Amino acid sequence: MKTLIKLLILLSIPYNTLFAQNVQTWNDSMKVTFVRPVVSLEEIKTTYKDFMEKEGKTTTTSHELFGETSWFLSPIYSDTLFFKQHHVVPQWQIIRDNNSDWPDIRIVALYNVETKQKDTVAWNAAIKHYGYELLTDFWGNVVKVLPFHLRDGFHQVAVHTFPYVGFTACRRTAYLGIKNGQYRGSVFDLSFTTSDYVSRAIGYLGGNDETRGDWDNPYYMATAYILLAHELSIYMKDVKVEKFNRTFFVEVDRTGHLILHPLDDNYTSEEKRIFKMLQIQIKRIEPFALHGIQLADGRFLPGHFMEIYKNKTLHTDKDNKQLDNQRKETFNRWKIGLPRYQRLERGNAYSLFKHW
Structure with a gap:
């Protein structure tokens, strides 16, 4: 009976809560759990049919970017009112802080969710609304960033993303380790290898x-x-x-x-x-x-x-x-x-x- 109750509880949990585990709590041993639910054959066929009917014109959910070609699986600040009103998502980047032993991951730009291009108007509005900080990047350039930090824990990112027959594929996934708001390293899913x-x-x-x-x-x-x-x-x-x-x-x-x-x-x-x-x-x-x-x-x-x-x-x-x-x-x-x-x-x- 207890087993049945547990199963019913699991079935009642939303997909994102049960499987994604996109943000995990911090631990000094840098141990994380990778969960990869398998796409059903029914969804595969439905997605392919939709892809063909639209002649390959598919839309992707706008995620917060990490660098140029990776993104966070779960929203961090893109759900806030300001970003929603301006239809933008943040682009995060690793920035060196000369006053710290560990680099930061900070917001360096905003991307429009419709055009998929940098939105300088929204960026200037964000600076006016939130203020900014000046940090030095790895090449010695002074970079203007918004005063946001990643929350402590492990944040899952999809590394090198690209469209694939109605889905969005990636090279692999990884967790970014954040402690005291600073980047402490990445944990990759090494079980996912090349054939x-x-x-x-x-x-x-x-x-x-x-x-x-x-x-x-x-x-x-x-x-x-x-x-x-x-x-x-x-x-x-x-x-x-x-x-x-x-x-x-x-x-x-x-x-x-x-x-x-x-x-x-x-x-x-x-x-x-x-x-x-x-x-x-x-x-x-x-x-x-x-x-x-x-x-x-x-x-x-x-x-x-x-x-x-x-x-x-x-x-x-x-x-x-x-x-x-x-x-x-x-x-x-x-x-x-x-x-x-x-x-x-x-x-x-x-x-x-x-x-x-």
Whole structure:
């Protein structure tokens, strides 16, 4: 009976209270708890459908920024009347205080929640309303900051955020440790690592591999999909397919194998046959070739959105005399790419794209 009561209490607690734990109390041992609730398949399909209907035009909740490409998962001061009236959120930045052994994290700018741009009018109004302080940054520049401090404790931030098929993904999450209003260090979720295929892609592109999530740089991810498609082409070589193009959510199950969940409707009987073979053959790919994706709201997306396709097969020179055999072989392979409207080069104001 007690167990049932506890369960009912848990079910009655709002999602943000139960799972987010975005602000935790301070402790000198710097121990925090990372909680990553998994996004349901139902929500994944609904979000994808909405993303497609809006032709990729999605909106993100405005969060308080930390630096240029990260944000706080929970509001700190953006819920105050002044910021709401001016439709802005603060941008926090680590600032060195020459009078202290520890740096501060202070508000250095305000961003308009609609334009996603710095709002100098609101900034000047805030200075007039709250006053300001002058601090020196790491490069020796004098910076004007608002007289706000982070509350003591651990504040969770999403590191390097960017849009992903209706969700907002991030490289990983971390907690900023604050004591006496000063920054004491960060605690990262080291259990969230890079998968084998993304590691290989990073190596091919000359990047630096480190502990981070699978969706770090979309160019790495796109390259990993090419590697995945090459292996899938080997397994599907004896399956007769003239042409195929469908989008899936590719789940990484608990054993590390890939499972295809169709996101499109109205499959023909031929497409159903091909899908059945794809489902069988894709499970032959090595376990944990890919990992899931960390979302900027603290949740976990247990897979990837993929467009899996094969162009119309070229059989003979009559199909295209300008294509040599090697190019025909490449043309006839299976390919895996990002879904429609998901772009590599563009993102919203909180996107890391512009910094690559």
